[in-house]
Amino acid sequence: MRPHAKWYIIITAFLVGMAFLLRLWELDTVPLRGDEAFTALHWTNPPFSERWLFFLEYEPNPASMVVYWAWSLGAGISEFALRYFSLLTNLLGVAVMIALSKRLFSRWDMALGAGALWAIHPFLIWHAQDARQYGAYVTLATFNIYLLHRALHEQKPRWWAYILFQTFTIYLYYFELFLVLAQMAYVFANHQKKRGQFIRIWILIAVLLIPLAIQTYIVLFGRAYAGNATNADFGALFTDFIPTLLWGAPANLIIGMIIAFGLILIAWRLKPAQILIAGWMVIPLAVLFIVSTRTAVFLPRYVVMVTPALILIVIGTVAIIPKRAGWIVPLIIGMVSITQIYSYFYVAPPKSFDWRGLMTLVESRASADDLIINDTSDTALEYYHRGDMAIFFIPEDNPPIESYLPALVNEHDDIFLLNGARTGDVNAYLTANLQRLPIAWNGLQQFRSWEVDPAEIETESHIQMGDVARLVGYSWLGDDVLVLYWEAIRQTDAPLNILTHITPALDAPPTQVLDHQVADSTIPTTTWAVGTVYRDPIVIPSNLATGDYLILVGMYETTPPYPRLPIIGATDYDGRAILTPIIIP
Numbered sequence: 001m002r003p004h005a006k007w008y009i010i011i012t013a014f015l016v017g018m019a020f021l022l023r024l025w026e027l028d029t030v031p032l033r034g035d036e037a038f039t040a041l042h043w044t045n046p047p048f049s050e051r052w053l054f055f056l057e058y059e060p061n062p063a064s065m066v067v068y069w070a071w072s073l074g075a076g077i078s079e080f081a082l083r084y085f086s087l088l089t090n091l092l093g094v095a096v097m098i099a100l101s102k103r104l105f106s107r108w109d110m111a112l113g114a115g116a117l118w119a120i121h122p123f124l125i126w127h128a129q130d131a132r133q134y135g136a137y138v139t140l141a142t143f144n145i146y147l148l149h150r151a152l153h154e155q156k157p158r159w160w161a162y163i164l165f166q167t168f169t170i171y172l173y174y175f176e177l178f179l180v181l182a183q184m185a186y187v188f189a190n191h192q193k194k195r196g197q198f199i200r201i202w203i204l205i206a207v208l209l210i211p212l213a214i215q216t217y218i219v220l221f222g223r224a225y226a227g228n229a230t231n232a233d234f235g236a237l238f239t240d241f242i243p244t245l246l247w248g249a250p251a252n253l254i255i256g257m258i259i260a261f262g263l264i265l266i267a268w269r270l271k272p273a274q275i276l277i278a279g280w281m282v283i284p285l286a287v288l289f290i291v292s293t294r295t296a297v298f299l300p301r302y303v304v305m306v307t308p309a310l311i312l313i314v315i316g317t318v319a320i321i322p323k324r325a326g327w328i329v330p331l332i333i334g335m336v337s338i339t340q341i342y343s344y345f346y347v348a349p350p351k352s353f354d355w356r357g358l359m360t361l362v363e364s365r366a367s368a369d370d371l372i373i374n375d376t377s378d379t380a381l382e383y384y385h386r387g388d389m390a391i392f393f394i395p396e397d398n399p400p401i402e403s404y405l406p407a408l409v410n411e412h413d414d415i416f417l418l419n420g421a422r423t424g425d426v427n428a429y430l431t432a433n434l435q436r437l438p439i440a441w442n443g444l445q446q447f448r449s450w451e452v453d454p455a456e457i458e459t460e461s462h463i464q465m466g467d468v469a470r471l472v473g474y475s476w477l478g479d480d481v482l483v484l485y486w487e488a489i490r491q492t493d494a495p496l497n498i499l500t501h502i503t504p505a506l507d508a509p510p511t512q513v514l515d516h517q518v519a520d521s522t523i524p525t526t527t528w529a530v531g532t533v534y535r536d537p538i539v540i541p542s543n544l545a546t547g548d549y550l551i552l553v554g555m556y557e558t559t560p561p562y563p564r565l566p567i568i569g570a571t572d573y574d575g576r577a578i579l580t581p582i583i584i585p
Contacts, residue, residue: 011112012098019094019119023087023128026345028079033352036131037383039064040082044072060219062212063171064133079131086135090128093139094118097308100146103153104273104312105319113330114315122248122340123300123307126351133173134304140169141179141305145280148183152191159201167208174216178287179305182279189275229299232292237285244300245307246314247333248340263313270316277316280309355384361441362416363387364478371412375420394422401425409433413453419443435519438539440480452533457485463577465555466565468492468525472533474579484536484553484579486518488528495524499554499564499576500538504547506573511549512541544584552576 032040043065045052052069056062068085075081094115101114118124127134144166151157170176187198238256243249246259267278284303292298314333318326359381362372368388374381377393385391392408405426409415415430416439417423427445430436434447457473464470470487477483484498495517501510517524518536528534554576556564564575571577 008108008112012095012115015098015112015115015119016091016094019091020087022120022125022341023091027083027087027129030350031352031354031356032079032082032131032380032383034378034380036079036082036352037355037378037380039068039131040077040383041379043068044077045069056215057218057223060216061133061171061173062215063168064173067133067136067172068131082131083129086130086132087128089136089139090124093124093142093308096139096142096146097311100142100149100308101312101315103146103149104270104277105316107319110315110318113318113327114311117311117314117330117334117337118308120334120337120341121307121311122337122344123244123304125341126248126344127301127304130351134301137169137173137176138304138307140165140172141176142308144169144176144179145183145276145308148187149276152187152194159197163201163205163208167205170205170209171212174212175284175288175302176305178284178303179280181287182276182283185279185283186276190272229296229302230292231296232289232298234289236298237289241285241300241303242310245303246310247336248344249336263310266316266320267309267313269320270313277309277312281306281313352380355380358418358441358444359384359386361439361478362444363389365439365446366414366416369412370414370416371408372416372418373408373423373426374418375422381418394426398422401429405429409449413448415447417445417447419445435535437477437483437535437537438481440478440539440542448535450535452485452535454533459580461579462569463553463579464489464568466568468496468555468565470569471553471577471579477537480540480542482538482540482551484538485533486536487533488525488530490530491528492525495526495558496555496565497558498536499552499556501552501576502540502544502549502582503552504549506550506552506578510552511544514538514541540582546584549582549584551579551582553579 042051042055042059045055045065046069047066052065055065059065068082071085072081075084097118098111098115101111102108105111124135124138127138129135144162147158147162147165151159151162166176166180170180184198184202188195191198235253238251238260239253240250242256242260242263243251246263250256251259263281264278267281268274270277284306288298288303314330317329320326321329363386366372366387366389370389371392372381372385372389373392373394375394377396381391390412392404395404409430414437415434417427417430419427430445430447435450437446437448439446456475458475460473461471467489469489471484472487473485475483475485486498497515497517500514500516502512502514503510516538518528518534520537523534523536552573554564554567556562556575566572567575567577
């Protein structure tokens with residue numbers, strides 16, 4: 001082995017290790033987003049099972065379903081396991097990029113530079129931490145270019161490898177066909193003598209793709225598949241696509257257009273591979289733009305295969321610009337990429353809503369007879385649902401709420417509503433017909449029937465407030481909501497207040513005064529029905545200091561001198577009774 005070769009191996013190993021650590025960092029910290037949860041629930045069905053065949057009519061990438069099913073057999077479907085597959089396959093791209101760059105430029109320094117840019121590329125890291133096919137796909141797309149270039153330049157080409165991997169990649173992600181067009185342009189422009197051979201090879205691949213063609217026809221026309229992203233926007237190619245694919249973040253229009261023009265200019269000077277690299281960059285973007293004029297698939301991740309081409313163009317400046325000045329461009333892109341990596345992990349909003357925290361909160365309060373309503377069919381909600389409560393998604397055709405909501409109210413004890421764009425009528429109906437219970441999650445509401453089921457009272461008590469009301473018990477909803485249950489003995493001429501004090505000792509001033517009227521002032525004692533039990537939720541403040549406290553309750557008049565009613569059935573501490581001690585850790 002030559003002395004320099006050892007250093008090349010060591011540097012390659014270092015780059016792979018660095019790429020691994022960047023992709024492993026906080027891999028399962030953020031919950032799965034909706035598409036990832038879809039992978040977990042629907043891409044892990046056994047091939048040819050009833051559910052697998054069902055989704056085969058709706059999912060245009062059948063190999064992805066097979067790959068994730070096989071991986072889940074041994075790894076499971078946890079966040080870490082699913083994302084780890086994408087991590088490993090994307091990690092291989094470092095070595096593939098180094099090998100391809102070495103073939104194209106015949107320089108180890110440029111090859112290692114390209115590998116370094118792959119290792120720290122924020123967009124590739126994002127998808128390497130995503131339980132979808134994109135992390136694996138971009139590696140395979142680059143590998144196919146490597147196999148094609150090798151077969152075209154070897155005396156005894158091994159076309160079988162290219163045929164197998166190229167066919168599999170299209171089954172994995174059918175937008176790979178965009179890149180195949182770039183390959184065809186390269187072969188027809190630079191390898192005229194091998195056009196016939198290449199045509200025969202692609203006829204064979206086309207035969208192998210017949211099952212995919214049939215399946216795609218069913219998806220697109222039989223099931224009227226439509227994208228759920230956005231439609232074509234020419235300006236976005238320069239503000240969102242090129243900058244995101246280059247360094248992982250958008251840019252303004254002028255900067256984006258200058259960068260795009262510069263990249264094409266550099267690519268055209270990278271002889272003899274300029275047709276390959278320039279086509280690799282331009283053709284997938286152009287074809288996606290055309291397709292997106294008819295369906296909503298206009299997102300940078302759908303052309304993630306362009307990122308390796310941009311890496312090659314950036315590293316190609318080393319060969320174009322004299323001396324060591326050519327390294328300025330890769331270094332600038334590398335520095336911008338590092339800042340975007342920091343932003344991805346510590347500044348930018350997480351890629352997913354905190355479904356894990358939300359469902360932990362909901363299921364701490366819920367039972368098998370409860371229901372959660374969401375306005376969209378989000379598989380992340382299904383994935384993080386671990387209890388027995390039911391889930392209801394508002395139908396996409398927005399039928400009248402009277403066609404489904406009254407029945408749901410009658411069938412379930414508690415209803416949790418996630419506020420969304422289509423939940424206004426549902427919220428209004430539930431507010432008008434049920435009691436709203438406080439819950440510490442913005443955008444989430446909990447409703448329960450006004451009629452109190454005695455079984456929901458966790459701790460019974462027999463504390464009477466004069467001749468007005470009897471506190472028959474209390475319950476805790478999680479750690480932050482105390483529910484008092486009042487039985488009305490008589491109505492009053494003026495509304496009374498419920499005394500609620502949190503204090504460290506009977507002889508100490510209260511730390512918190514939470515006085516109120518029953519059920520957030522919705523049930524004044526002047527109108528409540530005698531003999532009825534009313535639910536009275538109280539939110540315990542989150543800013544209580546660590547320590548031991550007593551919760552004291554009572555009832556008093558709202559006119560001076562605010563006399564407190566006498567306590568019957570418990571010790572009377574100046575019109576207050578000890579309900580329960582609490583400990584704030």
